[in-house]
Amino acid sequence: AQSVAQPEDQVNVAEGNPLTVKCTYSVSGNPYLFWYVQYPNRGLQFLLKYITGDNLVKGSYGFEAEFNKSQTSFHLKKPSALVSDSALYFCAVTLPAGNNRKLIWGLGTSLAVNP
């Protein structure tokens, strides 16, 4: 079965330190990969995506993600965390061959950045 795993329910990091939120996937073919962020009681906001090309993708708010095909991972990173980065982060994948545009979602990782 196709799936997305976010192995950590919660990540805690001190402000100013680098952060990593992990995502691994199990899908056939060459997927498109996405990261979204959700602030409390709000909808999700798109952060970045990988379709093809450079394995390091840069997105909004200083976030970046590294695609690793051999490890089937797409970890979200930021060099220096801010307290305002505290939110729920979702990884998602879709298959370009299909045209139904459905996303397969991870369960989310809660990021807490401590002052």
Add this chain to the structure above:
Amino acid sequence: DGGITQSPKYLFRKEGQNVTLSCEQNLNHDAMYWYRQDPGQGLRLIYYSQIVNDFQKGDIAEGYSVSREKKESFPLTVTSAQKNPTAFYLCASSDTGYWTKNIQYFGAGTRLSVL
């Protein structure tokens, strides 16, 4: 939350009652989606529509119904058959461009509770 408007923000349902959640988008997107979000369960797809007058069931369609009579609108009805409707409901849309398709844009959500 871009050009997607969900209303109301909060909704209360009495037992045996049907309620309808509104979702309107002014992004000219072809595809629209409804998700249910429960704590710790991530996003689960209820219904999606790729074109006007057509829609498909998602993973948890039982107890829900939708219509897509206009491109801009994709209302969700939570019927009395849905025995556990308390959740946060999110509407999303996406367009058809090569680089942008599969990026879903979300509304601010509707929180439904049972009285």
